[in-house]
Amino acid sequence: xxxxxxxxxxxxxxxxxxxxxxxxxxxxxxxxxxxxxxxxxxxxxxxxxxxxxxxxxxxxxxxxxxxxxxxxxxxxxxxxxxxxxxxxxxxxxxxxxxxxxxxxxxxxxxxxxxxxxxxxxxxxxxxxxxxxxxxxxxxxxxxxxxxxxxxxxxxxxxxxxxxxxxxxxxxxxxxxxxxxxxxxxxxxxxxxxxxxxxxxxxxxxxxxxxxxxxxxxxxxxxxxxxxxxxxxxxxxxxxxxxxxxxxxxxxxxxxxxxxxxxxxxxxxxxxxxxxxxxxxxxxxxxxxxxxxxxxxxxxxxxxxxxxxxxxxxxxxxxxxxxxxxxxxxxxxxxxxxxxxxxxxxxxxxxxxxxxxxxxxxxxxxxxxxxxxxxxxxxxxxxxxxxxxxxxxxxxxxxxxxxxxx
Amino acid sequence: xxxxxxxxxxxxxxxxxxxxxxxxxxxxxxxxxxxxxxxxxxxxxxxxxxxxxxxxxxxxxxxxxxxxxxxxxxxxxxxxxxxxxxxxxxxxxxxxxxxxxxxxxxxxxxxxxxxxxxxxxxxxxxxxxxx
Numbered sequence: 167x168x169x170x171x172x173x174x175x176x177x178x179x180x181x182x183x184x185x186x187x188x189x190x191x192x193x194x195x196x197x198x199x200x201x202x203x204x205x206x207x208x209x210x211x212x213x214x215x216x217x218x219x220x221x222x223x224x225x226x227x228x229x230x231x232x233x234x235x236x237x238x239x240x241x242x243x244x245x246x247x248x249x250x251x252x253x254x255x256x257x258x259x260x261x262x263x264x265x266x267x268x269x270x271x272x273x274x275x276x277x278x279x280x281x282x283x284x285x286x287x288x289x290x291x292x293x294x295x296x297x298x299x300x301x302x303x304x305x306x307x308x309x310x311x312x313x314x315x316x317x318x319x320x321x322x323x324x325x326x327x328x329x330x331x332x333x334x335x336x337x338x339x340x341x342x343x344x345x346x347x348x349x350x351x352x353x354x355x356x357x358x359x360x361x362x363x364x365x366x367x368x369x370x371x372x373x374x375x376x377x378x379x380x381x382x383x384x385x386x387x388x389x390x391x392x393x394x395x396x397x398x399x400x401x402x403x404x405x406x407x408x409x410x411x412x413x414x415x416x417x418x419x420x421x422x423x424x425x426x427x428x429x430x431x432x433x434x435x436x437x438x439x440x441x442x443x444x445x446x447x448x449x450x451x452x453x454x455x456x457x458x459x460x461x462x463x464x465x466x467x468x469x470x471x472x473x474x475x476x477x478x479x480x481x482x483x484x485x486x487x488x489x490x491x492x493x494x495x496x497x498x499x500x501x502x503x504x505x506x507x508x509x510x511x512x513x514x515x516x517x518x519x520x521x522x523x524x525x526x527x528x529x530x531x532x533x534x535x536x537x538x539x540x541x542x543x544x545x546x547x548x549x550x551x552x553x554x555x556x557x558x559x560x561x562x563x564x565x566x567x568x569x570x571x
Numbered sequence: 572x573x574x575x576x577x578x579x580x581x582x583x584x585x586x587x588x589x590x591x592x593x594x595x596x597x598x599x600x601x602x603x604x605x606x607x608x609x610x611x612x613x614x615x616x617x618x619x620x621x622x623x624x625x626x627x628x629x630x631x632x633x634x635x636x637x638x639x640x641x642x643x644x645x646x647x648x649x650x651x652x653x654x655x656x657x658x659x660x661x662x663x664x665x666x667x668x669x670x671x672x673x674x675x676x677x678x679x680x681x682x683x684x685x686x687x688x689x690x691x692x693x694x695x696x697x698x699x700x701x702x
Contacts, residue, residue, distance in 0.1 A: 237679045252677055258648075258666075259673030268675070 177330040196279030198222040202294040203502025212244035267307035282316025290505040334429030339561035341424040342431035348373025363391035367407035379424035390421040398544035433562035452486040464558035471520035491535040595627025608647035644676035
């Protein structure tokens, strides 16, 4: 598939490759061997769900390697032609180690050079770091080469989002809002009666698919729906929908996900199923107050730790700090980039640097989890935000409110 | 009369049969080329067998020693393995899956050509051959 620069969702992928190659030259790297899902999405414009690699030479086009059953589809979806998307299979000369190492050797003078790889750790399971086994196999097959960790090249280049990427995120958020409308239409006026969390997840999925979503992308269970005590699990920021039936007098958390051209919509909305108690409303008001406060505070220049400190002080003043998870964000980028903020330059390797200063046109998920297990109640807020000089722009426009239905 | 495998006479017979038995429509009008690299032939030498099709038409077939022409696909293995495939004693796919043969080239394109390679092998298998 191709798009032109007139397309609001246009991304200059060849320029992204050139930027990587320029940095490779600066670091005297001859070949970049990308294996992370985020790297593949950011460079190919295609979803690569099977184990895949991208080999970027110091000049010219990159070549993608994926499981043979999906390679033709990747070539069709990406900006690369079929000669630059190879399939690997368990056949002589066609397994991923031999195929890729032969390809790399063909790209190197005398089979020698420095190869940038992606090695690290993540809380996000499908990150796609090179495994120990793969590393050992490539090291043996490319015995005249030096393998060096180089993922920071892609991390740094993908940090600030370009216009096409931000527009894709806006569209993904618009689609998520359609999902929330579909859920509300289904559960209002007693429609929730007899419904399970999984059913609500499906209603949201249908609404979003009708609006053009490709996938309920989140590895945390697609659309995360929680009701009753499940909303208030301590620190509980992961609630794949269960078969639990929605009950009167309980909270309901609807955290849904849409994907549009590898950009990710992620917005959580919360309800109280009637009759709501005063205590439940007290929690709800606390939650909305801190969401508003957080959105007012986010802007370029602030850091995760400074933001968290301000918000926790606010919660302490209002008397609900005990119920707040003291984190207010998670990273986001094109599919596969859903974890750390910024670069790997914090005190704990591969965790968010608490002193990372947000820059204009960074995108994160503004995320908050309010949980009171003893009252069996909790709320979640998630919304992609774009950083601007003096404010942040929330991409999901679904109104912030907690309705009693 | 039997032809010596990979001899000039065998090549000529193969060309004649490929031209008559595999018309362009049977070859899906494909344009591609393939080298079979035979290691450890009975005389101890290595040989190549090169095929080229253009728009499904048989274009070229070469048997030789030394550096083969460039081809889109290269399949390499021992003479014995190729001989078993040509005699119909082993499938080419099984030979690849058990690493008795190695394929170099775009696997996605190779998948599209797998049935054509089988047709070609069947024609070659029909040649009375001494190994």
